[in-house]
Amino acid sequence: MSRIKLKAILSNIALFRELSAEDIEQLVLGTREQHLVRGELLFQxxxxxxxxxxxxxGQIKLAFSTPQGAEKVIDIVRAGQSFGEAAMFLDTPYLVYTQAITDTLLLHISKSAVFEEIEKSSLFARRMLAGVCRRLHGIVRDVEAYSLHSGTERVIGYLLTQDRDGEENGGGLRVRLPASKHVIASRLNISPETFSRILHELSAADLLSVNGREILVHDPARLRNYSVAVSR
Known part of the structure; x- marks a missing residue:
């Protein structure tokens, strides 16, 4: 990838959007691209x-293996999102492994380039900190969901938070699952069988329609109300 193209990509990423052209140029010097094919591991x-x-x-899966050999998916990282900041700042080994869910293009920003920019820009430092905090808040929300919410509530909550990638369809919402049902189920801390059963029950209640990875939520407000009723 040419330096000009790298500069254009970095300039349009929210984390770097307020940086000067000179600062972007310096980051480019510490940036390398990495292509992964579906199923390829990035790091262990x-x-x-x-x-x-x-x-x-593309999409990257962050996961670890349980002592029993099962996979637990921590997060699914999509285009425009970042990962690995916390381990970089702590200078500790990664606690998870990462694998490409689809063919994926990544940019790796070197530690030295990041630390140099942090020393020059308090705005950049705050944005890096905000990114780490968002990941922490996500973990806290996950723990809350696993502890307090039923499997049905988790599935409904997940579908309704996918609306940024969804497509309006005559008052409904069409969502494409970003990964296989097995991966999504692991992300929600339920079994694949439970995930499929819940989708079947919601479909039987005429709340949604399922066609492979394509899910049409007929009425998001009605589905949300159903979740509230289930929690009582």
Whole structure:
């Protein structure tokens, strides 16, 4: 990828949007692209971070294996999102492994380039901190959901938070699952069988229609009200 194209991509990422052209130029010097094919591992648990990553296009799964050999998906990172910041700042090995869900293009920003920019820009430092805090808040929300919410509530909550990627369809909402049902189920801390059963029950209640990874929520408000009723 040419330096001009790298500059254009970095300039349009929210994290770097307020940086000057000179600062972007310096980041480019510490940036390398990495292409992954579907199923390819990026790094293993225990690897030492040398920077952090930004997804240009595609999807990355963050996960670890349980002692029983099962996979637990922590997060699914999409285009425009970043990951690996916390391990980079702490200078500790990664606690998860990462794998491409689809063919993916990543940018790796080196630790030295990040620290140099932090020293020059308090705005950039705050944005990096905000990114780490968002990941922490996401973990807290997950723990709350696993502890207090039923599987049905988790599935409904997940579908309704996908509206940024959804498509309005005559008052309904069409959502494409970003990964297989097995991966989504692991992300929600339920079994694939439970995930499929809940989708079947919601479909039987005429709240949604399922066609592979395509899900049409007939009426988002009605589905939300159903979730409230289930929680009582």
């Amino acid at each position: 648990k225990g690897s030492q971070p040398q920077g952090f990553y930004i997804v240009v296009h």
